[in-house]
Amino acid sequence: MATAQAQLKTHKGQAGESLLKVENVSLAFGGVRALRDVSFEIKRQQIFSIIGPNGAGKSSMLNCINGFYHPNRGTITYKGRPRRQMRPYEAANQGIARTFQNIALFKGMSTLDNIMTGRHLKTKATLMENALWLGRAQREEMEHRRFCEEIIDFLEIQAYRKTAVGTLPYGLQKRVELGRALAAEPELLLLDEPMAGMNLEEKQDMARFILDVNDEFGMTICLIEHDMAVVMDLSDHIVVLDHGEKIGEGGPDEVSSNPRVIEAYLGTSQEQEA
Numbered sequence: 001m002a003t004a005q006a007q008l009k010t011h012k013g014q015a016g017e018s019l020l021k022v023e024n025v026s027l028a029f030g031g032v033r034a035l036r037d038v039s040f041e042i043k044r045q046q047i048f049s050i051i052g053p054n055g056a057g058k059s060s061m062l063n064c065i066n067g068f069y070h071p072n073r074g075t076i077t078y079k080g081r082p083r084r085q086m087r088p089y090e091a092a093n094q095g096i097a098r099t100f101q102n103i104a105l106f107k108g109m110s111t112l113d114n115i116m117t118g119r120h121l122k123t124k125a126t127l128m129e130n131a132l133w134l135g136r137a138q139r140e141e142m143e144h145r146r147f148c149e150e151i152i153d154f155l156e157i158q159a160y161r162k163t164a165v166g167t168l169p170y171g172l173q174k175r176v177e178l179g180r181a182l183a184a185e186p187e188l189l190l191l192d193e194p195m196a197g198m199n200l201e202e203k204q205d206m207a208r209f210i211l212d213v214n215d216e217f218g219m220t221i222c223l224i225e226h227d228m229a230v231v232m233d234l235s236d237h238i239v240v241l242d243h244g245e246k247i248g249e250g251g252p253d254e255v256s257s258n259p260r261v262i263e264a265y266l267g268t269s270q271e272q273e274a
């Protein structure tokens with residue numbers, strides 16, 4: 001039987017192939033233009049970051065990618081298939097998983113049970129089979145449990161597997177949320193501010209897990225993050241948004257020396273950190 005780690009690797013694809021292409025995407029909420037004609041491409045096995053000041057349109061972009069929002073204009077091509085509109089469950093079915101800026105876990109449920117909810121879309125047994133607890137439902141449940149236990153080992157949260165997540169420190173809750181996203185066996189993992197609210201040690205742990213997920217499973221990761229040290233350390237490629245517009249992109253060196261990016265964002269974020 002394949003281990004969870006082997007299963008997570010099977011989606012690897014060819015490094016450097018286009019996984020997601022965003023072309024001329026615009027999105028407005030009434031008079032607010034959240035995204036204006038934004039284009040970029042995420043390649044397989046990249047760690048790709050979207051940065052920019054508050055209100056720049058970063059979360060709106062993630063919401064377009066995973067089908068929460070539908071762009072007014074433009075196209076998103078995922079695994080070679082262009083689409084204007086995609087519903088969140090379709091995006092999830094096709095291998096896009098996401099964590100949220102504000103943790104979205106079931107606080108009263110254990111770590112294991114929260115991670116198990118990430119396997120929901122992998123369930124093939126019918127409602128009736130589940131209700132009557134027939135053979136296939138039992139086998140699936142055991143298989144999902146084994147998969148989730150292996151994710152728990154990988155994320156080093158064995159000690160908390162039966163603990164209600166609401167009682168865990170913030171950094172560990174974020175790790176459980178990552179575990180739940182991994183349980184869906186995604187090909188594209190969207191992380192919305194994975195380090196927000198963490199202390200230095202928690203940030204270092206999370207950075208290590210993001211790198212391991214990318215290295216060991218070849219998983220493509222797109223993240224939004226305000227901690228520039230983390231972004232510059234982790235990213236292969238960065239896109240910078242400001243007022244809904246793309247104002248720069250490239251590798252960490254290219255982006256951090258781009259005068260437009262420094263003026264709109266890095267200057268202020270560096271001042272805030274000083």
Ligand SMILES: Nc1ncnc2c1ncn2[C@@H]1O[C@H](COP(=O)(O)OP(=O)(O)OP(=O)(O)O)[C@@H](O)[C@H]1O
Nearest residue numbers: 029032033034052053054055056057058059060061
């Ligand atoms: N559901 C919505 N309804 C109305 N306006 C929205 C909605 N979602 C986002 N906006 C607006 O779109 C713009 C971009 O917001 P978005 O949350 O995408 O920015 P962001 O870069 O993620 O910001 P932050 O770093 O503060 O999270 C903002 O002006 C915001 O108020």
